[in-house]
Amino acid sequence: MAAVGSAVGLGNIWRFPYEAGQNGGGAFLLVYLICVFILGIPTLMAEMTLGRMAKTNSVEAFRRMSSHPVFSRIGYLGVFSCLLILGFYTVVAGWTFQYMWESVSGGIEGMTSEQFSQSFVEFSSSPFQPIFWTVLMFLITHLIIIGGVQKGIERASKFMMPLLFVLLVVLCGNSLTLDGAREGLSFLFKPDFSAINSSVVLSAMGQAFFSLSLGAGVMITYASYFEKDVNLPRTVTTVSLLDTSVALLAGVVIFPAVFTFGIEPTQGPNLVFVTLPNIFAQLPWGSVWSFFFFLLLALASITSLISLHQVVTAYVEEEFRLSNRKSALVVSCLAAVLAVFASLSLGVMNDVQIAGMCLFDLLDYVTAKIMMPLGSLLLCVFMGWRLDKSELINEVTNHGTLRWRLAKVWVVALKYVIPILITLVFVNELGLFKL
Ligand code: PFF
Helix, strand or coil: CHHHHHHCCHHHHHHHHHHHHHCCCHHHHHHHHHHHHHHHHHHHHHHHHHHHHHCCCHHHHHHHHCCCCCHHHHHHHHHHHHHHHHHHHHHHHHHHHHHHHHHHCCCCCCCCHHHHHHHHHHHHHCCCHHHHHHHHHHHHHHHHHCCCCHHHHHHHHHHHHHHHHHHHHHHHHHHHCCCCHHHHHHHHHCCCHHHCCHHHHHHHHHHHHHHCCCCCCHHHHHHCCCCCCCCHHHHHHHHHHHHHHHHHHHHHHHHHHHHHCCCCCCCHHHHHHHHHHHHHHCCCCHHHHHHHHHHHHHHHHHHHHHHHHHHHHHHHHHHCCCCHHHHHHHHHHHHHHHHHHHHHCCCCCCCCCECCECHHHHHHHHHHHHHHHHHHHHHHHHHHHHCCHHHHHHHHCCCCCCCCCCHHHHHHHHHHHHHHHHHHHHHHHHCCCCC
């Protein structure tokens, strides 16, 4: 359930719809599903297998399994990715607090679609409010990491995560009754094959890794706490099924509304935060729905933030021999500084651009579209080529006590299919070679 908690979060509800909106809807969804299936699921299996074999943090896991000068260092890339993701993910997580606040203070009543959009842009580009919420998010994550409220959050997420799922299903029902339902669904589910190009493929691949929390060491770290008798194939199936269904549900909630309220599907990170208030505003008891939805979304983000923070903290703790509290403090402070700049980059610092992107967009792009696929590629090469095949199969089948018919196919995927496909996507996007 912790692995599901890490996987399900803003990636499904905020990032998936906006990436789908920007990349042609159905075309994106199709490539995304293929990526989850061919790249995501075997990589998730690889991370969990490595984690349980090595039983240690994600940097040490590679070191312990190989003394090779390059392979033993793959783990650092993941730690660095987690730190960078914390730098923008916490900002978006903070936005959910603003929406909870606006729901209780009556801010969503009687506004038009235009006004929702304007008020979001005003809010996200202002220098103080978003930073206040971001810092609050860091504080909560920090307290959980140093152990104070761990039990509480565990108990809370055990019933709140299923509740988020139920709420999404109910909102889907509502979205299907909207005027733009047909148009929205056909945008999401009817692939326009001519829209598939290298950047759609790169975006879909990045989204698959991001959504399943892959290539950053999170699943290695979590699986290091697994018992010997955990059924890995079943765990991997559960995590990926739940994660993908939440993304699909979010799409079905969002796109009918996008077309009903005349919202531009291609507007990027703003999309969900502009669309959802429109949905709540037309519901009876809209503010109540809105409050609960954003509360559950905040919780889903926190369970993902914990996993990101934990990877970096566990590393700092062991590498620099610091206490858990000190390491967590170092990580929170570093990431918070990054997040403050990421938030400011949407407003007062928007003219500071790197490679044509502000810091917020850059962090999102570099982690999801470069670092996580690269981390996954290296992991698969490591597992497929450096580790012994029979040892791998032994681990996934719990030393022969479980049958997993796909074990051999999985090893082939690690050795050849995944490394080749990820490389092709990279090379294609760089324009070095055109498929
Ligand atoms: N998978 C999370 C989500 O979809 O919201 C985000 C995430 C968590 C990405 C942990 C990467 C990671 F290492």
